[in-house]
Each structure stands twice: as C-alpha cells, then as structure tokens.
Amino acid sequence: HGSLTQYSASLQFPLEPPTLDVSCPLPVDDRVGNGPVASTSLWTHQPKCEFSKGATKKYCAYTNSQHGPRGWSIVTRPETAADSASFLNYPLNMTWPADNNTQGTAAAPYKLVDIPGRGIGVVATRQIKQYEEVMLDYATVLVDIMFTTEVSAFLGYRLLHAAVDQLADPDSVLALEQSNGYARDKVENILRTNAFNTPLGDVPHIALYPLVSRINHGCNPNAYTRFRHETLQLSIGALRDIAEGEEITHSYIPLGLTSVERAQKLRPWGFTCTCSLCTAPTDEIAASDARRRELQELNGAARSAFQAGRPYEALRLTRQILARLPREDLLFGLGSEQYENLARVYYVLGEKAEAEKYVRKALGIRVEQGYDEGPVGEREVEVVLSRFAEEEGVRY
Ligand SMILES: C[S@@+](CC[C@H](N)C(=O)[O-])C[C@H]1O[C@@H](n2cnc3c(N)ncnc32)[C@H](O)[C@@H]1O
Structure with missing residues (x-):
C-alpha cells in the first residue's frame, strides 16, 4: 500500500465511552500481581497486572516514562504490549507545545483559553490556512477496549491509576477531568470524556491525547483529526481557513446527523451543543x-x-x-x-x-x-x- 495508508481516514472522536463494569470485585486470591517483565528494556516500571473476571485473560499497565515529554502508559494484554516496541523506538523529535500553552508560543498557531460554559478550549493565534496542521499530539495513555468490560472495576481502576501515576507528567492527564463527567472514578471520568478510538496494531484501544483533548466539539467544525498509525500521533488539520481568535473545534460525532441524532450522540459528554447549526432558528x-x-x-x-x-x-x-x-x-x-x-x-x-x-x-x-x-x-x-x-x- 506504500504511502497511501499512512493516515487513517476512519473517524476518530472522543469516544462514546465503553461501560466500565461496576460489579463486585473478584476474591483476592484471583489477583495475580507483578509477573515477570517480558522485555525490561521497553518499560521503566515493573508492569502491574490483573486478571479478567474468570481469570482467563491477563491485563497489565506498562509504562515508559521517558517516551516523549509526558511518558507513555498502556493498559493492555502482554502480547499487545510486546508488539508495541515499534512505537517506542520511533524517535519523537518534534517540537512539543506545552499542554497548557495559555500565552500562545511562536511555534504553535493556537493557545488554550477559558471559554465560558465550555471549560478550556483552543483558539487560533493567527490565521490558519485550510488543510494546514493546527496541532500535533501523541498518545499518552492507551487502554485496550476489552479491558474495560473484562476486568472488574475494583481491579481496573487500580491499573488505570497506576498507568497515569507512573507517567513523567501525570498532571497532563489528571488535569483533563471534566466537572460534568459522571463517572465515579477520576481516571474513568477522564477517559469517558476525552479518549479517542485508537487501534494499536489491529487491537481496538482508546487513547488520551492530552493536548488535542482540549479542543471542544463543534457540529459545524473548522478542524478535523488525522491519525498516523505508525507513530500513534494525532494531527489536527484545518477544515477551512481559520481566522485569528476563532475557536478551533472538531466534531466528536459522525458528520451528517440530524439535530435529534446529534443531541442523542453527544449525551455521554454531558453538554448541550450550542454551535451555529444547533442554535439556528x-x-x-x-x-x-x-x-x-x-x-x-x-x-x-x-x-x-x-x-x-x-x-x-x-x-x-x-x-x-x-x-x-x-x-x-x-x-x-x-x-x-x-x-x-x-x-x-x-x-x-x-x-x-x-x-x-x-x-x-x-x-x-x-x-x-x-x-x-x-x-x-x-x-x-x-x-x-x-x-x-x-x-x-x-x-x-
Ligand atoms: C474533550 S473535552 C474538551 C476540552 C474541555 N473543554 C476542557 O476543559 O478540557 C470534552 C468536554 O468539554 C466540554 N465541551 C466540549 N465541547 C463543548 C461544547 N461545544 N459546548 C459545551 N461544552 C463542551 C464538555 O464538558 C465535554 O465533556
């Protein structure tokens, strides 16, 4: 396929979140901790592992806190983790904009600002041309989608928190909590309102891109996401010319839906869409x-x-x-x-x-x-x- 498959055209948007199971925790003796480290060179921390309900599958939190400026954690099955070496080997030699670029820097065409009624949002600091790259971010925490249904909440939360706490910059993730998130756990709340569907190899995962996460939803958006499979980078492109001072938005839900369908699909994020299309006469x-x-x-x-x-x-x-x-x-x-x-x-x-x-x-x-x-x-x-x-x- 050559260069044609470099980006995925499949829609990525903050996930319509999977249901984390909230059933009773397993008996203590079903829990198996710290198994042998498969490849010590990949990870800076001893993997922490738990078994699925029925003890048929093992999931672990793997961290390389040196990867990129924030570190990298994946909560996944050992075989998937072993296959992820190629992502860690990829040199991340891009200039990294600060997660809280509130002043705006010369390199980045955006800054993070408080937007009344919408929490933090991203605003253009100069004119941006159609198709130009607005932002480039990198997956920081990845979670196997099956993990969220196969592992009990009690054990699941423990791994999710380990994955975040072991990062070089846990705050870049922890700061994403939404006041309107309804999950009972902080990291679950963050995943539910910020994660993107992201394949790791061909295994479906959800991933956090802490900077891209700051972009609010628009039903008539001026930006869109472009995913690079080989590097787990998420690029934001301008869908049309964007003026200085304009808020950057992308659609969290598929394009082409009617107003009722849009409202229904947006429910998990806990806000009412107020973009031009939704508030028209x-x-x-x-x-x-x-x-x-x-x-x-x-x-x-x-x-x-x-x-x-x-x-x-x-x-x-x-x-x-x-x-x-x-x-x-x-x-x-x-x-x-x-x-x-x-x-x-x-x-x-x-x-x-x-x-x-x-x-x-x-x-x-x-x-x-x-x-x-x-x-x-x-x-x-x-x-x-x-x-x-x-x-x-x-x-x-
Ligand atoms: C991926 S985050 C976007 C960044 C977020 N505003 C923040 O402060 O980090 C998604 C959350 O932002 C808020 N949000 C996103 N788009 C919005 C919009 N168009 N109107 C109101 N709130 C919005 C909702 O709280 C939603 O759960």
Missing part, C-alpha cells in the same frame, strides 16, 4: 434536518440498489448525494467516500476510464486533506481497482 434546523434525512435515505437507497445488482440506479443516487453534500457543508467530510462509491459503480459497469477518474478524485481528496501522502500515481489507483476486483469480481 427552528425553521432552519428543520430544513437542515430534512436535507440530512434525505441524504441518509439516498445513501441507504444507493447501497441497496448497488447490492441488489442495479448499478445504474446506484449511479444516479450517488450523483444526487454528491450534488447535495455542499448545501449541508458535508462535501469535505463525506466527499472522498462518495467519489469512491461512484468509482466502484463505474468499475462494476465495466467503464474503466470513469472508474479510474473517480478513484483518482477520491484519493486526491485524501492527499489534499493530509490523510495520505501524495502524489496520486498509477500505482495508487491500481491498488484501489484491485480491491474492487477482489470485492466485486473482475469486471474488465
């Missing part, structure tokens, strides 16, 4: 909701038509979607995916030139947005076309 919200519902229906209809072997209908519907996305400011977020759909339909119809044209268009958008490295050449287009061949059968 009632008739405008109703009109936007109607357009979004229509888009969702068109999307469903296009998929059904394609799967039912009616490619011409899928083609017509996908074109309608693409024509309607700009009206709701959604071309940026959903355009690449729709162009790929269009390419796929043309591929199935055996129309080589059109298929290639739209693959190129979809990939071009990804490069422009900073998800992939460019330029888009023959090889990159070929990779997508062979994926189509695999999934749809060879058509030409």
